Amino acid sequence: MLCGVQGSGKSTFAKALAEQLDLVMVATDAIRQELTGEYGGFVASQTRQVLRLAKERVRSGLAVPERVVVYDATNATVPARRPFVLLAREQGAAVAAGYFETPLAVALARVRRRRGQARVPLHAVRQTYERFVVPSAAEGFDWVFDASGIDVETCARTLQGLAAGRAAPQD
Numbered sequence: 001m002l003c004g005v006q007g008s009g010k011s012t013f014a015k016a017l018a019e020q021l022d023l024v025m026v027a028t029d030a031i032r033q034e035l036t037g038e039y040g041g042f043v044a045s046q047t048r049q050v051l052r053l054a055k056e057r058v059r060s061g062l063a064v065p066e067r068v069v070v071y072d073a074t075n076a077t078v079p080a081r082r083p084f085v086l087l088a089r090e091q092g093a094a095v096a097a098g099y100f101e102t103p104l105a106v107a108l109a110r111v112r113r114r115r116g117q118a119r120v121p122l123h124a125v126r127q128t129y130e131r132f133v134v135p136s137a138a139e140g141f142d143w144v145f146d147a148s149g150i151d152v153e154t155c156a157r158t159l160q161g162l163a164a165g166r167a168a169p170q171d
């Protein structure tokens with residue numbers, strides 16, 4: 001699970017991981033786009049359907065033995081993350097959280113540079129930033145890592161190990 005505000009670099013990191021290992025990508029922005037033709041919307045009525053589909057896809061991804069599933073969404077709060085931690089646990093899968101502590105100004109500047117629908121409202125970025133809570137092992141994660149400070153190959157290797165039932169790194 002990747003956690004970070006809009007513009008923190010989650011999808012870029014997810015893409016880099018996908019070049020390193022065979023994974024199933026589940027991204028709420030992509031699902032929202034499939035459903036509505038809009039990227040990164042903030043319409044509450046769409047959220048439940050997006051989340052339902054995200055859960056379905058995570059579940060079916062985890063049904064494949066040793067498959068790494070990357071869940072790319074802001075995942076900013078404990079309540080937002082909890083259903084996915086539980087879902088992974090139910091499936092007997094290990095679950096890791098990679099977080100980005102990107103400064104607000106950096107995230108805003110990146111989002112401002114986007115064009116078209118990817119340019120989400122800046123107030124939404126600020127709102128996510130204010131609510132953001134760094135994930136903790138106490139939430140049930142086997143591994144919590146700073147995604148902005150990790151080498152993508154090391155990360156990919158560790159995720160593959162977790163998916164194969166190996167222990168998480170100690171730190």
Ligand SMILES: Nc1ncnc2c1ncn2[C@@H]1O[C@H](COP(=O)(O)OP(=O)(O)O)[C@@H](O)[C@H]1O
Pocket residue numbers: 004005006007008009010011012013110111
């Ligand atoms: N580590 C990084 N250093 C500099 N720019 C980055 C980095 N990661 C992502 N970016 C840039 O920031 C922007 C937002 O990244 P993105 O991965 O789409 O963020 P998110 O998925 O969290 O919204 C993109 O233009 C991307 O090229």
Ligand SMILES: [Mg+2]
Pocket residue numbers: 010011012029072
């Ligand atoms: Mg993204």
